[in-house]
Amino acid sequence: DAKTTQPNSMESNEEEPVHLPCNHSTISGTDYIHWYRQLPSQGPEYVIHGLTSNVNNRMASLAIAEDRKSSTLILHRATLRDAAVYYCILRGHFGGADGLTFGKGTHLIIQP
Amino acid sequence: DAGVTQSPTHLIKTRGQQVTLRCSPKSGHDTVSWYQQALGQGPQFIFQYYEEEERQRGNFPDRFSGHQFPNYSSELNVNALLLGDSALYLCASSFNTFQETQYFGPGTRLLVL
Numbered sequence: 001d002a003k004t005t006q007p008n009s010m011e012s013n014e015e016e017p018v019h020l021p022c023n024h025s026t027i028s029g030t031d032y033i034h035w036y037r038q039l040p041s042q043g044p045e046y047v048i049h050g051l052t053s054n055v056n057n058r059m060a061s062l063a064i065a066e067d068r069k070s071s072t073l074i075l076h077r078a079t080l081r082d083a084a085v086y087y088c089i090l091r092g093h094f095g096g097a098d099g100l101t102f103g104k105g106t107h108l109i110i111q112p
Numbered sequence: 113d114a115g116v117t118q119s120p121t122h123l124i125k126t127r128g129q130q131v132t133l134r135c136s137p138k139s140g141h142d143t144v145s146w147y148q149q150a151l152g153q154g155p156q157f158i159f160q161y162y163e164e165e166e167r168q169r170g171n172f173p174d175r176f177s178g179h180q181f182p183n184y185s186s187e188l189n190v191n192a193l194l195l196g197d198s199a200l201y202l203c204a205s206s207f208n209t210f211q212e213t214q215y216f217g218p219g220t221r222l223l224v225l
Contacts (some may be wrong), residue, residue: 030181031138042118043202043216044155087154091211098168099145099157100204 004088009107012078020073020106022088025029027068035062036100037084039062044087044102047073083110114139116205116207116217122224125193133188133220137205143167144186145214146178155202161186162208190222198224 005023012018013059014088034049048055048062050071061074075082087105092098117136125131137144142160147155157170161180180186184205191196200221204214 010221034211041218043204044214045216046213049211049213085154099147099160099170100155101157102147102154104152104154 004090004103006086006088006106007056007101008104009109011109011111013111014080015077018075018078018082018108020075020086020088020108021070022072023070024088024090025069027090028092029068030092032092033062033064033068033071033083034089034100035060035086036089036102039081039084047086049091078108078110080110080112082108084108115202116215118201118203118217118220120220121218122221122223124225126225127193127195129193129224130189130191131193131222132189133201133203133222135186135188135203135217137184137186137203138215141205141207142184143206143208143212143214144180144184145204145206146186146188147204148162148172148197149202149219151199158188190204193224195224197224 027112032051035047038044048060050062063072085105085107087102119134145160146158149155158172159169160167164180175191177189200219202219203214206212206214
């Protein structure tokens with residue numbers, strides 16, 4: 001699997017937007033970009049995924065660079081409940097049969 | 113609808129012992145994956161089960177083995193425990209579909225003394 005690079009930690013204020021970056025310069029043309037997050041004392045949970053176009057759901061938005069070598073997870077209005085470790089993961093074309101490859105992720109701290 | 117459940121929540125073992133962890137998948141899911149998460153690290157993929165067979169395996173020794181039952185529930189067995197096996201063990205379930213979302217349980221915290 002291609003590798004991803006994320007900042008170790010980021011800090012933001014409550015009720016402000018948060019942009020979490022992810023670099024994946026060796027991404028292949030068929031790799032999907034997935035984001036999971038892990039709240040304290042819980043298992044990871046799915047956030048969003050995409051291939052080329054920007055994606056939105058009730059939790060977040062995913063902005064994918066035109067060359068696909070980077071992406072940004074956007075939390076539009078952070079709450080204290082969004083404090084978690086966020087993982088950016090690449091999944092190959094046949095992603096139905098493989099395990100997820102987690103890195104160390106970005107520890108997001110939300111200040112009240 | 114119950115999500116993914118795991119048992120036990122915590123476990124303490126000594127070196128050399130064997131341990132069995134259990135996982136019940138989310139209703140309707142037929143695929144179960146197991147992960148090991150050491151303190152301060154991201155989860156590491158151990159293996160995945162589908163149709164009662166191990167379908168894919170990560171970089172873990174044969175001391176780690178598993179089983180999937182006809183009702184899709186699964187067990188993770190670890191033999192000859194080492195101190196380094198102390199970790200949070202996570203189970204995730206999913207449908208067997210393209211780019212499927214994995215749903216994680218709360219994990220079993222294993223401490224090896």
